[in-house]
Amino acid sequence: MxxxxxxxxxxxxxxxxxxxxxxxxxxxxxxxxxxxxxxxxxxxxxxxxxxxxxxxxxxxxxxxxxxxxxxxxxxxxxxxxQHKVLVKYRGKVYHLPLGLTLVNKFFGVELSPGELKDFMADEAHSTAVFDAFFRGYTSKQWGRPPEEIDPSIIKRVPVRDNYDTNYYNDYWQxxxxxxxxxxxxxxxxxxxxxxxxxxxxxxxxxxxxxxxxxxxxxxxxxxxxxxxxPWRSLRFETERLDVADFQGTSVMNYTEAEIPYTRIHEFKHYHPELKDVMACGRTIICREYPQPWKSGDEPYxxxxxxxxxxxxxxxxxxxxxxxxxxxxxxxxxxxxxxxxxxxxxxxxxxxxxx
Ligand SMILES: Cc1cc2nc3c(=O)[nH]c(=O)nc-3n(C[C@H](O)[C@H](O)[C@H](O)COP(=O)(O)OP(=O)(O)OC[C@H]3O[C@@H](n4cnc5c(N)ncnc54)[C@H](O)[C@@H]3O)c2cc1C
Structure with a gap:
């Protein structure tokens, strides 16, 4: 050596x-x-x-x-x-992760902490949530037809029995x-x-x-x-827009299978402390398209x-x-x-x- x-x-x-x-x-x-x-x-x-x-x-x-x-x-x-992930489904915007904010808005109910678990144990509710927020997104992400996506995935998705919409559980971010x-x-x-x-x-x-x-x-x-x-790859389509704020947040997920991209990133929201950048009348967004990987592509x-x-x-x-x-x-x-x-x-x- x-x-x-x-x-x-x-x-x-x-x-x-x-x-x-x-x-x-x-x-x-x-x-x-x-x-x-x-x-x-x-x-x-x-x-x-x-x-x-x-x-x-x-x-x-x-x-x-x-x-x-x-x-x-x-x-x-x-x-x-602090990272928040919003999701657009059929024209309405919800907050991930799966918690009281999302469930109450989606079903038009007013569940309190302690009631969510039983509510989601009802198969009709868990299937509706799975179909709206996970099935299409996961099939786009992994390139498999929705039928091949196991609905039991919903059982493994962490459920927050509160209104905390912070995406990560980690202490520091x-x-x-x-x-x-x-x-x-x-x-x-x-x-x-x-x-x-x-x-x-x-x-x-x-x-x-x-x-x-x-x-x-x-x-x-x-x-x-x-x-x-084998890898799954991604294609990013970046666009510069003449608006100060396109979507009001850094990441918006799109869960419908018919929409070919999975998310839109709007990068200026990662630095809210940069007041001049935030106030600038232009923004940069990026659509993320999952795609199969072939030799020479970026492995993701x-x-x-x-x-x-x-x-x-x-x-x-x-x-x-x-x-x-x-x-x-x-x-x-x-x-x-x-x-x-x-x-x-x-x-x-x-x-x-x-
Ligand atoms: C879409 C996406 C979003 C992500 N978002 C997050 C996030 O929000 N938060 C988070 O914590 N993590 C995130 N990650 C994960 C994050 O990207 C990885 O944790 C990080 O890249 C790992 O660093 P690395 O050094 O192992 O690999 P890399 O960052 O890939 O670095 C490897 C480097 O090796 C170089 N290299 C390859 N071959 C050779 C060679 N033969 N000789 C010399 N150099 C070579 C490559 O060019 C590359 O620069 C995300 C990943 C993806 C795919």
Whole structure:
């Protein structure tokens, strides 16, 4: 093992790993395949309006993990944004998650806390809620016909027996006040770290002795020798509008199967503290369309089924044969991670400082 380490991939996992290793005294060479750092939490600030556009879909940092919250705040402050998700169904707007606000409005009733559970235990009620808010959305999200979506999903959806419309249960949440990119820039801002963008790490360029922390796709690392792991992809259609406020909130879900997109993001609402940006007479929205993944598309959501579990196990076995290789992150582990989980995994991967 040499003194230098390579970190391949500059998403939140790679940037956290790089910082930890640099502070442990290692010389860290970060190699990022894309033209810029930040992975899927990368943002671009629109020059005309000052709106921070989330290039790969809305990202809200939320966590229940005090170690992660302490760590991330070494680099950025958060703006106190609290995430709400609204949903438009047949022209009316409701609040997720499933709670008193949604149920009372949808059925035109006045349930009190303590009455919701029995109300939802009635199959006619749970089926109506499932059909309106989950069936169409889930079928669009996963590309399966509504008939194949199991209505028992509704039983697993958390029900809040109160009027709390905060989307997350996590204790801490927000958006970096100085923007997501500043988090990544500051994580990598260390004299022991060098960064090279626009170059993909490959095993062909590796001497086998330098320790590598790799967070690209695990199947790509081994040349897809057992086949490609399946993903669900997304297409984003971004539009600039001459209105100050298009939908009055950051995310509006569309649950009807006939509407081809699942949500509309309106990015200016992530920074309510930026009064000039909020007051600007223009806004930027983005429609999110789920789509099948094919080679060359951005991989977004891993598809966990029996065959993909078996396939990823083969690639993990290959990785385990290489003692100086550590594979992690959402692409390396082939696992959906929220950002806090990716950061927690990076802290764990570097707990020994090597
Ligand atoms: C639509 C969507 C919305 C999301 N919203 C949220 C949210 O609101 N809150 C939340 O906490 N999480 C959210 N997430 C999850 C979040 O995107 C992940 O937690 C995060 O991206 C994980 O970081 P990572 O470093 O593991 O992977 P990535 O961010 O994907 O970074 C991996 C990096 O590796 C690079 N790379 C790939 N191959 C190579 C190679 N061979 N050599 C060098 N570099 C390579 C890639 O270009 C990329 O920059 C969302 C995910 C999706 C799909």
């Amino acid at each position: 040499t003194d230098e380490v390579i970190v391949a991939g500059a998403g939140i996992w790679g940037c956290t790993v790089a910082r930890r290793l640099a502070e442990a005294g290692r010389r860290v060479r970060v190699i990022e395949a894309r033209a810029a750092i930040g992975g899927n939490a990368r943002c671009e600030t629109d020059a005309e309006t000052g709106i921070e556009v989330h290039v790969y879909g809305s990202h809200i940092f939320h966590t229940h993990d005090p170690a992660v919250w302490d760590y991330v705040r070494r680099f950025v402050d958060f703006n106190g944004y 927000g958006i970096p006040a100085s923007g997501y990119n500043s988090l990544f820039e500051r994580l990598l801002d260390h004299p022991n770290v060098s960064v090279e963008c626009g170059r993909a790490f490959s095993l062909d360029d590796w001497d086998g002795r330098t320790r590598v922390y790799y967070s690209g796709p695990i199947d790509a690392l081994f040349g897809f020798r057992y086949g490609a792991l 959501y891993p598809i966990n089924d029996e065959s993909s579990v078996a396939l990823v196990a083969k690639y993990r076995a290959e990785a385990a044969k290489l003692p100086n290789l550590v594979v992690g992150g959402r692409l390396g582990d082939y696992r959906y991670y929220d950002m806090d989980q990716a950061m927690a995994a990076a802290l764990a991967a570097t707990a020994q400082g090597c």
